[in-house]
Amino acid sequence: MSQAPGITVKGRAEIGGARLFAPLTLELAPGAWTCLLGGSGVGKSTILRLVAGLETEAAFTGDISASDGGPVAPRVGYMAQDDLLLPWASVAQNIALGPRLRGDPTERDRLAGLMARVGLNEHAQKRPYALSGGQRQRVALARTLMEDKPVILLDEPFSALDARTRAEMQDLAVELLAGRTVLVVTHDPGEAARLGHSVQVMTPEGLTEVTPPKAAIPRGVDAQETLACQADLMRHLMALAA
Structure with missing residues:
Protein backbone atom coordinates (compact mmCIF):
# COMPACT_ATOMS: atom_id res chain seq x y z
CA MET A 1 0.00 0.00 0.00
CA SER A 2 1.25 3.48 -0.87
CA GLN A 3 1.26 6.21 1.78
CA ALA A 4 -2.22 7.46 2.60
CA PRO A 5 -2.86 11.02 1.39
CA GLY A 6 -5.19 13.62 2.81
CA ILE A 7 -8.27 14.29 0.69
CA THR A 8 -10.13 17.57 0.21
CA VAL A 9 -13.68 17.77 -1.14
CA LYS A 10 -14.60 21.34 -1.99
CA GLY A 11 -17.75 22.33 -3.86
CA ARG A 12 -21.53 22.10 -4.09
CA ALA A 13 -24.05 19.76 -5.68
CA GLU A 14 -27.49 19.97 -7.26
CA ILE A 15 -30.05 17.43 -8.45
CA GLY A 16 -32.39 18.55 -11.20
CA GLY A 17 -31.50 22.16 -10.56
CA ALA A 18 -32.35 21.92 -6.83
CA ARG A 19 -29.61 22.24 -4.24
CA LEU A 20 -28.41 19.01 -2.67
CA PHE A 21 -25.73 20.64 -0.55
CA ALA A 22 -24.35 24.16 -0.36
CA PRO A 23 -20.67 24.99 -0.94
CA LEU A 24 -18.64 23.07 1.62
CA THR A 25 -15.10 21.96 2.31
CA LEU A 26 -14.54 18.50 3.76
CA GLU A 27 -10.99 17.74 4.86
CA LEU A 28 -9.91 14.13 5.38
CA ALA A 29 -6.67 14.07 7.34
CA PRO A 30 -4.08 11.56 6.09
CA GLY A 31 -4.13 8.29 7.99
CA ALA A 32 -7.11 9.35 10.11
CA TRP A 33 -10.79 8.45 10.43
CA THR A 34 -13.41 11.05 9.51
CA CYS A 35 -17.05 10.35 10.40
CA LEU A 36 -19.82 12.09 8.46
CA LEU A 37 -23.33 12.21 9.93
CA GLY A 38 -26.54 13.95 8.90
CA GLY A 39 -30.14 13.39 7.96
CA SER A 40 -31.23 11.34 4.98
CA GLY A 41 -30.97 13.07 1.63
CA VAL A 42 -28.33 15.68 2.49
CA GLY A 53 -15.13 8.44 -8.90
CA LEU A 54 -18.50 6.71 -9.25
CA GLU A 55 -21.55 8.04 -11.04
CA THR A 56 -24.14 9.99 -9.06
CA GLU A 57 -27.45 11.65 -9.85
CA ALA A 58 -26.00 14.96 -8.65
CA ALA A 59 -24.29 17.67 -10.65
CA PHE A 60 -21.16 18.54 -8.68
CA THR A 61 -19.35 21.83 -9.09
CA GLY A 62 -16.01 21.85 -7.34
CA ASP A 63 -12.84 19.89 -6.86
CA ILE A 64 -11.66 16.71 -5.15
CA SER A 65 -7.92 16.59 -4.56
CA ALA A 66 -5.25 14.65 -2.72
CA SER A 67 -2.66 16.33 -0.50
CA ASP A 68 0.20 14.79 -2.49
CA GLY A 69 -1.18 15.99 -5.82
CA GLY A 70 -1.84 12.49 -7.10
CA PRO A 71 -5.08 11.04 -8.45
CA VAL A 72 -7.82 10.24 -5.95
CA ALA A 73 -10.26 7.66 -7.36
CA PRO A 74 -7.66 4.99 -8.32
CA ARG A 75 -6.46 4.93 -4.72
CA VAL A 76 -9.89 4.41 -3.17
CA GLY A 77 -11.38 1.25 -1.68
CA TYR A 78 -15.15 1.24 -1.09
CA MET A 79 -17.22 -0.81 1.35
CA ALA A 80 -20.98 -0.42 1.05
CA GLN A 81 -23.74 -0.87 3.62
CA ASP A 82 -24.82 -4.11 1.93
CA ASP A 83 -22.06 -6.71 1.76
CA LEU A 84 -22.81 -7.34 -1.97
CA LEU A 85 -21.38 -10.86 -1.82
CA LEU A 86 -21.84 -13.10 -4.84
CA PRO A 87 -24.18 -15.86 -3.60
CA TRP A 88 -22.68 -18.55 -5.84
CA ALA A 89 -19.06 -17.79 -4.88
CA SER A 90 -17.15 -19.05 -1.86
CA VAL A 91 -15.74 -16.80 0.85
CA ALA A 92 -12.28 -17.01 -0.72
CA GLN A 93 -13.66 -16.24 -4.19
CA ASN A 94 -15.62 -13.26 -2.91
CA ILE A 95 -12.57 -11.81 -1.18
CA ALA A 96 -10.48 -12.20 -4.33
CA LEU A 97 -13.19 -10.81 -6.61
CA GLY A 98 -11.32 -7.62 -7.56
CA PRO A 99 -8.20 -9.31 -9.00
CA ARG A 100 -10.40 -11.89 -10.72
CA LEU A 101 -12.51 -9.23 -12.47
CA ARG A 102 -9.35 -7.46 -13.63
CA GLY A 103 -7.84 -10.70 -14.89
CA ASP A 104 -4.97 -10.45 -12.39
CA PRO A 105 -3.52 -13.50 -10.64
CA THR A 106 -4.71 -13.95 -7.06
CA GLU A 107 -1.98 -13.53 -4.45
CA ARG A 108 -2.69 -16.75 -2.57
CA ASP A 109 -0.48 -15.99 0.42
CA ARG A 110 -2.04 -12.57 0.84
CA LEU A 111 -5.55 -14.00 0.51
CA ALA A 112 -4.81 -16.62 3.16
CA GLY A 113 -3.31 -13.98 5.44
CA LEU A 114 -6.37 -11.76 5.15
CA MET A 115 -8.77 -14.61 5.83
CA ALA A 116 -6.77 -15.46 8.93
CA ARG A 117 -6.81 -11.86 10.16
CA VAL A 118 -10.59 -11.62 9.88
CA GLY A 119 -11.15 -15.10 11.34
CA LEU A 120 -12.51 -16.77 8.21
CA ASN A 121 -9.98 -19.54 7.54
CA GLU A 122 -12.45 -22.24 8.59
CA HIS A 123 -15.11 -20.75 6.33
CA ALA A 124 -13.06 -20.28 3.15
CA GLN A 125 -15.16 -22.63 1.01
CA LYS A 126 -18.58 -21.70 2.39
CA ARG A 127 -21.15 -19.77 0.39
CA PRO A 128 -22.62 -16.54 1.80
CA TYR A 129 -25.94 -18.19 2.75
CA ALA A 130 -24.05 -20.28 5.32
CA LEU A 131 -22.56 -17.25 7.10
CA SER A 132 -23.83 -15.06 9.89
CA GLY A 133 -24.28 -11.32 9.35
CA GLY A 134 -21.03 -10.57 11.12
CA GLN A 135 -19.15 -13.15 9.07
CA ARG A 136 -20.53 -11.68 5.84
CA GLN A 137 -19.31 -8.23 6.88
CA ARG A 138 -15.88 -9.71 7.62
CA VAL A 139 -15.81 -11.05 4.07
CA ALA A 140 -16.73 -7.62 2.72
CA LEU A 141 -14.03 -5.98 4.85
CA ALA A 142 -11.43 -8.51 3.71
CA ARG A 143 -12.44 -7.94 0.07
CA THR A 144 -11.90 -4.20 0.58
CA LEU A 145 -8.49 -4.87 2.14
CA MET A 146 -7.56 -7.22 -0.70
CA GLU A 147 -7.51 -4.15 -2.95
CA ASP A 148 -4.84 -2.62 -0.65
CA LYS A 149 -5.90 0.99 -1.21
CA PRO A 150 -4.68 3.87 0.99
CA VAL A 151 -8.08 5.63 1.04
CA ILE A 152 -11.11 3.70 2.35
CA LEU A 153 -14.75 4.80 2.10
CA LEU A 154 -17.30 3.10 4.37
CA ASP A 155 -21.00 3.71 3.72
CA GLU A 156 -22.85 2.61 6.88
CA PRO A 157 -21.00 -0.70 6.70
CA PHE A 158 -22.14 -2.13 10.06
CA SER A 159 -25.65 -0.67 10.44
CA ALA A 160 -27.43 -3.98 9.77
CA LEU A 161 -25.60 -5.79 12.58
CA ASP A 162 -26.67 -6.29 16.18
CA ALA A 163 -25.04 -3.99 18.75
CA ARG A 164 -22.41 -6.46 19.96
CA THR A 165 -21.34 -7.57 16.48
CA ARG A 166 -21.28 -3.95 15.31
CA ALA A 167 -18.87 -3.00 18.09
CA GLU A 168 -16.68 -6.01 17.30
CA MET A 169 -16.59 -5.09 13.61
CA GLN A 170 -15.73 -1.48 14.45
CA ASP A 171 -12.80 -2.71 16.55
CA LEU A 172 -11.63 -5.02 13.76
CA ALA A 173 -11.92 -2.29 11.12
CA VAL A 174 -9.79 0.12 13.17
CA GLU A 175 -7.15 -2.58 13.56
CA LEU A 176 -7.05 -3.62 9.91
CA LEU A 177 -7.35 -0.12 8.40
CA ALA A 178 -4.58 1.42 10.50
CA GLY A 179 -2.58 3.98 8.54
CA ARG A 180 -5.26 4.51 5.90
CA THR A 181 -7.34 7.63 5.28
CA VAL A 182 -10.88 6.56 6.16
CA LEU A 183 -14.22 8.29 5.59
CA VAL A 184 -17.25 6.74 7.31
CA VAL A 185 -20.81 7.76 6.51
CA THR A 186 -23.01 6.81 9.44
CA HIS A 187 -26.37 7.58 11.03
CA ASP A 188 -25.14 6.27 14.39
CA PRO A 189 -23.84 8.93 16.84
CA GLY A 190 -22.33 6.18 18.97
CA GLU A 191 -20.31 4.87 16.04
CA ALA A 192 -18.99 8.34 15.24
CA ALA A 193 -18.13 8.95 18.90
CA ARG A 194 -16.11 5.71 18.96
CA LEU A 195 -14.34 6.00 15.63
CA GLY A 196 -13.89 9.61 14.55
CA HIS A 197 -10.64 11.53 14.72
CA SER A 198 -12.81 14.14 13.03
CA VAL A 199 -16.63 14.21 13.25
CA GLN A 200 -18.70 16.29 10.85
CA VAL A 201 -22.47 16.81 10.81
CA MET A 202 -23.76 17.54 7.31
CA THR A 203 -26.84 19.59 6.40
CA PRO A 204 -27.95 21.10 3.09
CA GLU A 205 -26.30 24.32 4.32
CA GLY A 206 -22.87 22.78 4.93
CA LEU A 207 -20.83 21.10 7.65
CA THR A 208 -20.64 21.53 11.42
CA GLU A 209 -17.64 20.03 13.21
CA VAL A 210 -18.20 18.34 16.55
CA THR A 211 -15.12 17.86 18.70
CA PRO A 212 -14.54 14.14 19.36
CA PRO A 213 -12.94 12.68 22.50
CA LYS A 214 -9.16 12.83 22.74
CA ALA A 215 -8.80 9.11 23.44
CA ALA A 216 -7.42 6.81 20.76
CA ILE A 217 -9.88 4.95 18.56
CA PRO A 218 -11.77 2.70 18.92
CA ARG A 235 -28.48 16.93 20.20
CA HIS A 236 -27.13 18.24 16.90
CA LEU A 237 -29.13 15.71 14.90
CA MET A 238 -32.32 16.34 16.85
CA ALA A 239 -31.94 20.09 16.35
CA LEU A 240 -31.74 19.50 12.61
CA ALA A 241 -34.99 17.53 12.69
CA ALA A 242 -36.84 20.11 14.80
Whole structure:
Protein backbone atom coordinates (compact mmCIF):
# COMPACT_ATOMS: atom_id res chain seq x y z
CA MET A 1 0.00 0.00 0.00
CA SER A 2 1.25 3.48 -0.87
CA GLN A 3 1.26 6.21 1.78
CA ALA A 4 -2.22 7.46 2.60
CA PRO A 5 -2.86 11.02 1.39
CA GLY A 6 -5.19 13.62 2.81
CA ILE A 7 -8.27 14.29 0.69
CA THR A 8 -10.13 17.57 0.21
CA VAL A 9 -13.68 17.77 -1.14
CA LYS A 10 -14.60 21.34 -1.99
CA GLY A 11 -17.75 22.33 -3.86
CA ARG A 12 -21.53 22.10 -4.09
CA ALA A 13 -24.05 19.76 -5.68
CA GLU A 14 -27.49 19.97 -7.26
CA ILE A 15 -30.05 17.43 -8.45
CA GLY A 16 -32.39 18.55 -11.20
CA GLY A 17 -31.50 22.16 -10.56
CA ALA A 18 -32.35 21.92 -6.83
CA ARG A 19 -29.61 22.24 -4.24
CA LEU A 20 -28.41 19.01 -2.67
CA PHE A 21 -25.73 20.64 -0.55
CA ALA A 22 -24.35 24.16 -0.36
CA PRO A 23 -20.67 24.99 -0.94
CA LEU A 24 -18.64 23.07 1.62
CA THR A 25 -15.10 21.96 2.31
CA LEU A 26 -14.54 18.50 3.76
CA GLU A 27 -10.99 17.74 4.86
CA LEU A 28 -9.91 14.13 5.38
CA ALA A 29 -6.67 14.07 7.34
CA PRO A 30 -4.08 11.56 6.09
CA GLY A 31 -4.13 8.29 7.99
CA ALA A 32 -7.11 9.35 10.11
CA TRP A 33 -10.79 8.45 10.43
CA THR A 34 -13.41 11.05 9.51
CA CYS A 35 -17.05 10.35 10.40
CA LEU A 36 -19.82 12.09 8.46
CA LEU A 37 -23.33 12.21 9.93
CA GLY A 38 -26.54 13.95 8.90
CA GLY A 39 -30.14 13.39 7.96
CA SER A 40 -31.23 11.34 4.98
CA GLY A 41 -30.97 13.07 1.63
CA VAL A 42 -28.33 15.68 2.49
CA GLY A 43 -25.71 14.16 0.17
CA LYS A 44 -23.48 12.06 2.44
CA SER A 45 -23.41 9.03 0.15
CA THR A 46 -23.06 11.35 -2.85
CA ILE A 47 -19.81 12.63 -1.37
CA LEU A 48 -18.57 9.06 -1.00
CA ARG A 49 -19.39 8.28 -4.61
CA LEU A 50 -17.74 11.49 -5.80
CA VAL A 51 -14.52 10.65 -3.95
CA ALA A 52 -14.63 7.12 -5.37
CA GLY A 53 -15.13 8.44 -8.90
CA LEU A 54 -18.50 6.71 -9.25
CA GLU A 55 -21.55 8.04 -11.04
CA THR A 56 -24.14 9.99 -9.06
CA GLU A 57 -27.45 11.65 -9.85
CA ALA A 58 -26.00 14.96 -8.65
CA ALA A 59 -24.29 17.67 -10.65
CA PHE A 60 -21.16 18.54 -8.68
CA THR A 61 -19.35 21.83 -9.09
CA GLY A 62 -16.01 21.85 -7.34
CA ASP A 63 -12.84 19.89 -6.86
CA ILE A 64 -11.66 16.71 -5.15
CA SER A 65 -7.92 16.59 -4.56
CA ALA A 66 -5.25 14.65 -2.72
CA SER A 67 -2.66 16.33 -0.50
CA ASP A 68 0.20 14.79 -2.49
CA GLY A 69 -1.18 15.99 -5.82
CA GLY A 70 -1.84 12.49 -7.10
CA PRO A 71 -5.08 11.04 -8.45
CA VAL A 72 -7.82 10.24 -5.95
CA ALA A 73 -10.26 7.66 -7.36
CA PRO A 74 -7.66 4.99 -8.32
CA ARG A 75 -6.46 4.93 -4.72
CA VAL A 76 -9.89 4.41 -3.17
CA GLY A 77 -11.38 1.25 -1.68
CA TYR A 78 -15.15 1.24 -1.09
CA MET A 79 -17.22 -0.81 1.35
CA ALA A 80 -20.98 -0.42 1.05
CA GLN A 81 -23.74 -0.87 3.62
CA ASP A 82 -24.82 -4.11 1.93
CA ASP A 83 -22.06 -6.71 1.76
CA LEU A 84 -22.81 -7.34 -1.97
CA LEU A 85 -21.38 -10.86 -1.82
CA LEU A 86 -21.84 -13.10 -4.84
CA PRO A 87 -24.18 -15.86 -3.60
CA TRP A 88 -22.68 -18.55 -5.84
CA ALA A 89 -19.06 -17.79 -4.88
CA SER A 90 -17.15 -19.05 -1.86
CA VAL A 91 -15.74 -16.80 0.85
CA ALA A 92 -12.28 -17.01 -0.72
CA GLN A 93 -13.66 -16.24 -4.19
CA ASN A 94 -15.62 -13.26 -2.91
CA ILE A 95 -12.57 -11.81 -1.18
CA ALA A 96 -10.48 -12.20 -4.33
CA LEU A 97 -13.19 -10.81 -6.61
CA GLY A 98 -11.32 -7.62 -7.56
CA PRO A 99 -8.20 -9.31 -9.00
CA ARG A 100 -10.40 -11.89 -10.72
CA LEU A 101 -12.51 -9.23 -12.47
CA ARG A 102 -9.35 -7.46 -13.63
CA GLY A 103 -7.84 -10.70 -14.89
CA ASP A 104 -4.97 -10.45 -12.39
CA PRO A 105 -3.52 -13.50 -10.64
CA THR A 106 -4.71 -13.95 -7.06
CA GLU A 107 -1.98 -13.53 -4.45
CA ARG A 108 -2.69 -16.75 -2.57
CA ASP A 109 -0.48 -15.99 0.42
CA ARG A 110 -2.04 -12.57 0.84
CA LEU A 111 -5.55 -14.00 0.51
CA ALA A 112 -4.81 -16.62 3.16
CA GLY A 113 -3.31 -13.98 5.44
CA LEU A 114 -6.37 -11.76 5.15
CA MET A 115 -8.77 -14.61 5.83
CA ALA A 116 -6.77 -15.46 8.93
CA ARG A 117 -6.81 -11.86 10.16
CA VAL A 118 -10.59 -11.62 9.88
CA GLY A 119 -11.15 -15.10 11.34
CA LEU A 120 -12.51 -16.77 8.21
CA ASN A 121 -9.98 -19.54 7.54
CA GLU A 122 -12.45 -22.24 8.59
CA HIS A 123 -15.11 -20.75 6.33
CA ALA A 124 -13.06 -20.28 3.15
CA GLN A 125 -15.16 -22.63 1.01
CA LYS A 126 -18.58 -21.70 2.39
CA ARG A 127 -21.15 -19.77 0.39
CA PRO A 128 -22.62 -16.54 1.80
CA TYR A 129 -25.94 -18.19 2.75
CA ALA A 130 -24.05 -20.28 5.32
CA LEU A 131 -22.56 -17.25 7.10
CA SER A 132 -23.83 -15.06 9.89
CA GLY A 133 -24.28 -11.32 9.35
CA GLY A 134 -21.03 -10.57 11.12
CA GLN A 135 -19.15 -13.15 9.07
CA ARG A 136 -20.53 -11.68 5.84
CA GLN A 137 -19.31 -8.23 6.88
CA ARG A 138 -15.88 -9.71 7.62
CA VAL A 139 -15.81 -11.05 4.07
CA ALA A 140 -16.73 -7.62 2.72
CA LEU A 141 -14.03 -5.98 4.85
CA ALA A 142 -11.43 -8.51 3.71
CA ARG A 143 -12.44 -7.94 0.07
CA THR A 144 -11.90 -4.20 0.58
CA LEU A 145 -8.49 -4.87 2.14
CA MET A 146 -7.56 -7.22 -0.70
CA GLU A 147 -7.51 -4.15 -2.95
CA ASP A 148 -4.84 -2.62 -0.65
CA LYS A 149 -5.90 0.99 -1.21
CA PRO A 150 -4.68 3.87 0.99
CA VAL A 151 -8.08 5.63 1.04
CA ILE A 152 -11.11 3.70 2.35
CA LEU A 153 -14.75 4.80 2.10
CA LEU A 154 -17.30 3.10 4.37
CA ASP A 155 -21.00 3.71 3.72
CA GLU A 156 -22.85 2.61 6.88
CA PRO A 157 -21.00 -0.70 6.70
CA PHE A 158 -22.14 -2.13 10.06
CA SER A 159 -25.65 -0.67 10.44
CA ALA A 160 -27.43 -3.98 9.77
CA LEU A 161 -25.60 -5.79 12.58
CA ASP A 162 -26.67 -6.29 16.18
CA ALA A 163 -25.04 -3.99 18.75
CA ARG A 164 -22.41 -6.46 19.96
CA THR A 165 -21.34 -7.57 16.48
CA ARG A 166 -21.28 -3.95 15.31
CA ALA A 167 -18.87 -3.00 18.09
CA GLU A 168 -16.68 -6.01 17.30
CA MET A 169 -16.59 -5.09 13.61
CA GLN A 170 -15.73 -1.48 14.45
CA ASP A 171 -12.80 -2.71 16.55
CA LEU A 172 -11.63 -5.02 13.76
CA ALA A 173 -11.92 -2.29 11.12
CA VAL A 174 -9.79 0.12 13.17
CA GLU A 175 -7.15 -2.58 13.56
CA LEU A 176 -7.05 -3.62 9.91
CA LEU A 177 -7.35 -0.12 8.40
CA ALA A 178 -4.58 1.42 10.50
CA GLY A 179 -2.58 3.98 8.54
CA ARG A 180 -5.26 4.51 5.90
CA THR A 181 -7.34 7.63 5.28
CA VAL A 182 -10.88 6.56 6.16
CA LEU A 183 -14.22 8.29 5.59
CA VAL A 184 -17.25 6.74 7.31
CA VAL A 185 -20.81 7.76 6.51
CA THR A 186 -23.01 6.81 9.44
CA HIS A 187 -26.37 7.58 11.03
CA ASP A 188 -25.14 6.27 14.39
CA PRO A 189 -23.84 8.93 16.84
CA GLY A 190 -22.33 6.18 18.97
CA GLU A 191 -20.31 4.87 16.04
CA ALA A 192 -18.99 8.34 15.24
CA ALA A 193 -18.13 8.95 18.90
CA ARG A 194 -16.11 5.71 18.96
CA LEU A 195 -14.34 6.00 15.63
CA GLY A 196 -13.89 9.61 14.55
CA HIS A 197 -10.64 11.53 14.72
CA SER A 198 -12.81 14.14 13.03
CA VAL A 199 -16.63 14.21 13.25
CA GLN A 200 -18.70 16.29 10.85
CA VAL A 201 -22.47 16.81 10.81
CA MET A 202 -23.76 17.54 7.31
CA THR A 203 -26.84 19.59 6.40
CA PRO A 204 -27.95 21.10 3.09
CA GLU A 205 -26.30 24.32 4.32
CA GLY A 206 -22.87 22.78 4.93
CA LEU A 207 -20.83 21.10 7.65
CA THR A 208 -20.64 21.53 11.42
CA GLU A 209 -17.64 20.03 13.21
CA VAL A 210 -18.20 18.34 16.55
CA THR A 211 -15.12 17.86 18.70
CA PRO A 212 -14.54 14.14 19.36
CA PRO A 213 -12.94 12.68 22.50
CA LYS A 214 -9.16 12.83 22.74
CA ALA A 215 -8.80 9.11 23.44
CA ALA A 216 -7.42 6.81 20.76
CA ILE A 217 -9.88 4.95 18.56
CA PRO A 218 -11.77 2.70 18.92
CA ARG A 219 -12.99 4.35 22.09
CA GLY A 220 -14.75 2.39 24.80
CA VAL A 221 -18.47 2.01 24.21
CA ASP A 222 -19.13 2.90 27.86
CA ALA A 223 -16.36 5.48 28.35
CA GLN A 224 -17.70 8.73 29.78
CA GLU A 225 -16.17 10.84 27.02
CA THR A 226 -17.60 8.56 24.33
CA LEU A 227 -21.08 8.80 25.81
CA ALA A 228 -20.78 12.58 26.19
CA CYS A 229 -19.79 12.94 22.52
CA GLN A 230 -22.62 10.62 21.49
CA ALA A 231 -25.11 12.78 23.40
CA ASP A 232 -23.68 15.96 21.84
CA LEU A 233 -24.07 14.49 18.37
CA MET A 234 -27.61 13.38 19.13
CA ARG A 235 -28.48 16.93 20.20
CA HIS A 236 -27.13 18.24 16.90
CA LEU A 237 -29.13 15.71 14.90
CA MET A 238 -32.32 16.34 16.85
CA ALA A 239 -31.94 20.09 16.35
CA LEU A 240 -31.74 19.50 12.61
CA ALA A 241 -34.99 17.53 12.69
CA ALA A 242 -36.84 20.11 14.80
